[in-house]
Amino acid sequence: MKSLVEEVNSVQRRIKVELSQEDVKNEFDNVYKRLRKKAKIKGFRPGKAPIGVIRKFYGNSVAMDVADQLVKTHLFSAIKEESLQPIAAPVLETAELPVENEPFSFSAVVDILPAIKIDGYKGLEISYEPTKADTAALDRELEVLQRRQAKTEDLPVDTLAEAGHQATVTQKGSLDGEEFPPLSFESVDIELGKGQLVEEIESQILGMKAGEEKTIEVTIPESVQDPSFVGKTVVCQTQVSSLKKLNLPELNDELAKEIGLDSLDALKTNIQERLDQQVEQANRNLIEANILDQLAAKNEFDVPPSMVDQVIDGMFDEFQFPNDEARKEAKADPEKRKELLDTAKQRTKNTLILSEIIKAEGIEVNEDDLNEHVKGMLASYGGKSEDIDDKMIEIIKASMGNQARESLLFKKAIDFVVENGSLTETAPKS
Numbered sequence: 001m002k003s004l005v006e007e008v009n010s011v012q013r014r015i016k017v018e019l020s021q022e023d024v025k026n027e028f029d030n031v032y033k034r035l036r037k038k039a040k041i042k043g044f045r046p047g048k049a050p051i052g053v054i055r056k057f058y059g060n061s062v063a064m065d066v067a068d069q070l071v072k073t074h075l076f077s078a079i080k081e082e083s084l085q086p087i088a089a090p091v092l093e094t095a096e097l098p099v100e101n102e103p104f105s106f107s108a109v110v111d112i113l114p115a116i117k118i119d120g121y122k123g124l125e126i127s128y129e130p131t132k133a134d135t136a137a138l139d140r141e142l143e144v145l146q147r148r149q150a151k152t153e154d155l156p157v158d159t160l161a162e163a164g165h166q167a168t169v170t171q172k173g174s175l176d177g178e179e180f181p182p183l184s185f186e187s188v189d190i191e192l193g194k195g196q197l198v199e200e201i202e203s204q205i206l207g208m209k210a211g212e213e214k215t216i217e218v219t220i221p222e223s224v225q226d227p228s229f230v231g232k233t234v235v236c237q238t239q240v241s242s243l244k245k246l247n248l249p250e251l252n253d254e255l256a257k258e259i260g261l262d263s264l265d266a267l268k269t270n271i272q273e274r275l276d277q278q279v280e281q282a283n284r285n286l287i288e289a290n291i292l293d294q295l296a297a298k299n300e301f302d303v304p305p306s307m308v309d310q311v312i313d314g315m316f317d318e319f320q321f322p323n324d325e326a327r328k329e330a331k332a333d334p335e336k337r338k339e340l341l342d343t344a345k346q347r348t349k350n351t352l353i354l355s356e357i358i359k360a361e362g363i364e365v366n367e368d369d370l371n372e373h374v375k376g377m378l379a380s381y382g383g384k385s386e387d388i389d390d391k392m393i394e395i396i397k398a399s400m401g402n403q404a405r406e407s408l409l410f411k412k413a414i415d416f417v418v419e420n421g422s423l424t425e426t427a428p429k430s
Contacts, residue, residue, distance in 0.1 A: 218234045
């Protein structure tokens with residue numbers, strides 16, 4: 001076996017493998033022997049047909065199997081021999097099928113990490129326009145909580161739907177004769193007047209009675225994930241199966257106790273702490289974006305296509321789809337992947353930048369760091385500190401795998417850059 005490595009670019013190598021006539025002949029013999037064991041040929045017992053007969057029957061159909069075995073056997077040996085460190089499965093390039101008693105060659109492209117050294121992350125001048133706390137946010141959260149704890153009361157059958165009623169709605173949307181999942185749902189409770197539905201649909205539901213059905217035409221809004229649908233018309237068969245009145249509970253200590261807190265004041269404090277954490281995280285996101293934008297501009301390098309593909313897949317996993325099949329179709333759509341390409345490249349570059357800072361500065365995460373990180377995550381989702389025990393922390397850590405450790409490493413890398421730079425709050429733009 002002979003191998004040769006060519007540089008495609010800074011993050012890809014092409015490895016060419018040449019196999020001798022003897023290598024090819026041996027693999028053809030191996031394939032024929034395997035076929036012989038299971039071949040059913042008239043006049044011979046299974047496994048007893050001569051190799052010459054096997055060649056005559058299967059000679060034109062074994063080349064693909066031989067090629068597969070030759071690549072499997074020799075590609076990774078060649079990669080190891082050439083000291084390449086692939087970060088994803090090699091991509092086999094088009095090759096001629098092998099011919100018995102002749103040499104055979106093939107090539108594959110291997111993605112590798114770029115050799116980079118990040119400059120300029122110390123002494124960085126970082127600026128951001130801070131997010132301010134919304135003074136009305138606490139009242140809105142309390143109202144949401146009231147509505148979540150509300151009791152419902154059936155309305156008389158002749159009642160006309162109006163704002164404030166809870167309507168149970170079933171809808172089937174059709175686009176060009178095919179079901180349109182984003183506007184199809186069954187027996188969903190909607191509080192009218194709260195903007196929970198597309199305005200064109202909700203305005204038509206107002207005035208309907210329980211048991212009534214209506215055909216509604218809707219122009220697809222820009223809020224749908226697939227921009228190719230925007231502006232098209234969906235025909236919706238919309239049915240209201242019931243109408244209920246919402247009886248909101250009073251904002252008092254009893255309501256707080258229903259959700260596990262001692263008093264209304266404790267409830268308000270709990271909500272305000274969560275809102276403050278959200279503002280803090282929003283500001284941190286702004287700081288992180290400023291740092292990464294600056295470092296990306298200071299450090300130009302290529303990113304491996306396979307890493308970008310993984311990031312695109314991850315972005316599709318973050319999106320909401322009506323079902324797994326729709327998500328799978330989106331992932332396989334070249335145009336949809338192209339729409340995410342630039343963002344995915346930037347995310348990949350950010351990951352590599354932070355990874356290099358972590359390596360250069362010897363940043364580490366220990367178990368105590370990880371436990372505190374998980375506690376903070378649970379608290380941000382409304383978890384009470386007294387309910388967060390060691391068992392819960394271990395369950396969360398196990399469910400997240402390496403994600404929690406990686407997230408904390410990146411957080412520490414950003415902290416390092418902030419500590420070794422200057423941070424300035426800017427005034428809002430007029």
